[in-house]
Amino acid sequence: MKRTTLTLALCLFAFQAEVYAEVTRAAPLNVKTEAGNIQIKTIAEGLENIWGMAFLPDGNMLVTERAGRMRIVSTTGKVGEPLTGLPPMYAKGQGGLLDVVLAPDFATSQKIYFSYAEPAEGEASELNSTAVSFAVLNGNKLENLTHVFSQQPKINSGHHFGSRLVWAPDGTLFITLGDRYSEKDKAQTLDNHLGKVVRINADGSVPQNNPFVNTAGALPEIWSIGHRNMQGAAINPxxxxLWTGEHGPQGGDELNIDQAAKNYGWPVITYGENYGGGKIGEGTHKAGMEQPVYKWVPSIATAGFIFYxxxxxxQWxxxxxxxxxxxxxxxxxxxxxxxxxxxxxxxxxxxxxRLRTVVQGPDGLIYLVTDEAKSKIYQISPQ
Amino acid sequence: MKRTTLTLALCLFAFQAEVYAEVTRAAPLNVKTEAGNIQIKTIAEGLENIWGMAFLPDGNMLVTERAGRMRIVSTTGKVGEPLTGLPPMYAKGQGGLLDVVLAPDFATSQKIYFSYAEPAEGEASELNSTAVSFAVLNGNKLENLTHVFSQQPKINSGHHFGSRLVWAPDGTLFITLGDRYSEKDKAQTLDNHLGKVVRINADGSVPQNNPFVNTAGALPEIWSIGHRNMQGAAINPxxxxLWTGEHGPQGGDELNIDQAAKNYGWPVITYGENYGGGKIGEGTHKAGMEQPVYKWVPSIATAGFIFYxxxxxxQWxxxxxxxxxxxxxxxxxxxxxxxxxxxxxxxxxxxxxRLRTVVQGPDGLIYLVTDEAKSKIYQISPQ
Known part of the structure; x- marks a missing residue:
């Protein structure tokens, strides 16, 4: 009997060793930078197109897979089962489960907020838009699912969903929203949420100091306009x-200091051009439209970012x-x-x-997520 | 009786108000910088040519006056009586009481280390050199005064004493030493401490991994050579x-990354020239001699510095x-x-x-010391 137990234990050990073998076997990579030498270590792999990641207080990571799954991954590479309790999603093209952040009061509320491509009601519809919900994390379950925002209108498109979630210091939530590609001119008008940054309260209500709450015909959630597809955003410490990263067309990625009521120009002004060539809009400057604080021409396809x-x-x-x-x-x-x-x-x-996003760990180390059918999470530490 | 007590209290209050009137009356100064707006507040004044300053764990400042006094100054501007127990000093020209730092184990040992211009024995002698001692701070008294280092040889000069004190991460102490002006060629030879950085243990003994301990004829405390007058030094975090700031001749201030056994060139190579004009040495470059990491031509007269x-x-x-x-x-x-x-x-x-040095407070604010017959201490905070 004892012998059987031991054999079973050894078998289980061997099985576990096999599953995480690749992670534990890969030697750390030493890299020289212009400001210090760093070490890159693979800490998890095999997740499908990770989009967002947030550290839990216990040091584990809450990770989204664009295909519509959220998992808890430990820093030793243990990948948990998908959490239950997510809403239905439009997981096609660039759509699916996107960003995830903890509520500012997570320690007491256990609430997490996440963004995703939300399908329209009705089975046959291809209409969809970005939405945000929160839920209470309880072990492997998401409970008390509560919807707080849907981008208006819904569009038949698999492109440009945004959508980073960033808490402002005042406890409001910024959501970056794409122009859905086919509807780029709507980024200039206030009657929709396409190509906008919006700002909501944690319960989904509209902050009464939003810039367009008293503007007739304007959607009151709007914070800033004239955006294309912001896949990165962070508060400058x-x-x-708020700073936003604009994933531009061919040429013309931007970083913007994203202020209330400002117009960031898309698609009237841009440093980019159509894929394959061809001018977009009127040029690079126009009165009443903001210039980026930084730009990449040609485009590098900007995604998530942090201020370290x-x-x-x-040194960083x-x-x-x-x-x-x-x-x-x-x-x-x-x-x-x-x-x-x-x-x-x-x-x-x-x-x-392809790198999807960067997250700073509670340990001060830097975590890097790749965008692949088999995504990896890398940990960057000083050498 | 009660009335008398009240009158006395009011008189004392009035007297105290008078003494610190200038400090409390001066309005904070708002200053715009290229990276954030700051506010400058005078927190103490009237001290004579402050040279060094170190924060005590209780938030008060230990301040040296070059004339040969050390005092405790509170951040509300209360200037204490001079501490007793300092050694005799050569307080002439640039000499006197110079830098002060707490011992790494101050919390348990109450030891402070300070540098000063030390006179030779014998009343008639004008010979002097930089020295370092430690003592135990007990209220307003310095007790158990212990001498740990004297620069060799003593010179009849009132110039170029150095001398910043910087603890290395390994618990050894760096002391920056000037060339005494009249003896600049000696900065190139290993048989003296002129124009050198030296490194000692906290008890004054020589670390056995110093670079010249096994070099015949070399003084074993030497860390690096070829310096003029380093009035600033700090460990790059x-x-x-160690980084040292070289107060150069007319033109030619430098910042150096100060490494073991390296020769920083003075007076063979320099970006400066003699006061009033005239070439010094052989030029600006020579094999076997280090280039500065940064230089100021013309000279700005560099003094103390920190890495914030x-x-x-x-943003800083x-x-x-x-x-x-x-x-x-x-x-x-x-x-x-x-x-x-x-x-x-x-x-x-x-x-x-004229600014003598910069210190980072335990509160994260920046403290700035002026070099005047009536020195001030300024506190810099974000606006």
């Missing part, structure tokens, strides 16, 4: 102001770390106040993978 | 390596803040790794005073 504020990389303090899809690089930007005074491109040769 | 690591100025994280005497400016340097990629000069128009 110095100015406390941890203690593990003193306050730097922006930004994931690039097409260029397969981690971009490091050095700021001086609101100016970007230097760019370094990292990990293109060493990893060479 | 990223690389953990507090949480009050996220890892920036160097450096006091300039002649230029009467606070220099802000933005680093990327070991490179300096931007310089901003602050407070020249707003303060216009």
């Amino acid at each position: 110095t100015s406390k102001v 504020t941890g203690d593990k990389f003193p 303090q306050n730097n922006i770390l930004l994931a690039s899809l097409k260029e397969k690089t981690l971009v490091r930007l050095v700021l001086d106040g609101d100016k970007i005074i230097k760019e370094e491109r990292l990990l293109k040769t060493e990893l060479g993978q | 990223t690389s953990k390596v 690591t507090g949480d009050k100025f996220p 994280q890892n920036n160097i803040l450096l006091a300039s005497l002649k230029e009467k400016t606070l220099v802000r340097l933005v680093l990327d790794g070991d490179k300096i990629i931007k310089e901003e000069r602050l407070l020249k128009t707003e303060l216009g005073q």
Whole structure:
């Protein structure tokens, strides 16, 4: 009997070792940067197109797979079963389960907020738009699912859903929303949520100090207009102001300081052009429209980014770390106040993978997520 | 009787109000910088040529006056009586009581270390050199005075004493030592401490991994050579390596990454020239001699500096803040790794005073010390 138990235990051990073998076997990668040497370690792999990630207080990660699953992944690479209790999703094209963040009061409420492509009601409909819900995380279950926002109108498109979720210091929630590609001109008008940043309260109500609450015909959730597809957003820790990353057309990715009521120009002004060539809009400047604080021409396909504020990389303090899809690089930007005074491109040769987003861990280390059918999570530490 | 007590109390209050009147009356100064708006407040004044300053765990400041006094100053501007128990000093020219730092184990040992111009024995002698002692701080008294280092040889000069004290992460103590002006050629030879950085253990003994301990004829305390007068030094929080600020001749101030056994060139190579004109040495480059990481031509008269690591100025994280005497400016340097990629000069128009040193408070605020017959301590906070 004892012998059987031991054999079983050994078998289980062997099985577990097999599952995580690749992770534990891969040697850490040492990389030299212009400001310090770093080490890259694979901590999880095999998840399908990770889009968003948030650290739980216990150090585990809440991870979204665009196909419509959310899982808890430990920093030792243990991938949990999909959480139950998510709403129905439009998981096609660029749509599906997108960003995830903890509620500011997560410690007491256990609430998490997430964005996703929401299908219209009715089985035959292809209409969809970005939506945001919250739910209470209880073990492996999402409970008390509560819908707080849907982008208006719904469109038949598989493109440009945005959508990063960022808590403002005042407890309101910023949601970045794409122009849905086929409807780009609507980014300039206030009667819809396409190509907008919106700002809501945690319960889904409209903050009464939103810039267009008293504008006739304007949707009151709107914060700023004239956007294309913001796949990155973060609060600047110095100015406390929202910065958004604009995934532009061919040429013309932008970083913007995203302020109330401002118009960021798309598709009237842009540094980009149509895929395959061909002018978009009227040029690069126009009165009443904002210029980006930084731009990439040609485009690198910007995605998620952070302002680094941890203690593990003193030399990267306050730097922006930004994931690039097409260029397969981690971009490091050095700021001086609101100016970007230097760019370094990292990990293109060493990893060479489409990067979806960057998250700062509670341990001050940096976590990098690839956008692949088998996504990886990398941990970056100082050497 | 009660009336008398009240009158006395009021008189004392009036007297106290009078003493600190100027401090409390001065309105804070608001200053715009390229990276954030700051506020400057005078927190103490009337001290004579402050040279060094260190924060005590209770938030009060230990302040040296070059004339040979050390005092405790509260952040509300209360200036204590001079501490008793200092050794005799050569308080002439640039000499006197210089830097002060707490021992790494101050919390349990109450030891402080300080540098000063030490006279030779014998009343008639004008010979002197920089020395370092420690003592135990007990209220207003310095007790158990212990001498740990004297620069060799003593020289009849009132110039170029150094001398910043910086603890290395391994618990050894760096001391920056000047060339005494009249003896600059000795900065190139290993048989003396002139124009050197030295490194000692906390008890004054020689670390056995010092670079010249096994070199015949070399003084074993030597860390690096070829310096003129380093009035600033700090450990880079990223690389953990010592950086020194070289107060050059006319033209030619430098920042150096100060490494074991390296020769920083003075007076063989320099970007400066003699006061009033005239070449010094052989030029600006020579094999076997280090180039500065940054230089100021013309000279700004560099003094004390820090790498900012507090949480009050996220936008200045890892920036160097450096006091300039002649230029009467606070220099802000933005680093990327070991490179300096931007310089901003602050407070020249707003303060216009010779600045002796910069200290980061335990509160994350920045404290600035002027070099005047009536020195001030300014507190810099975000606006």
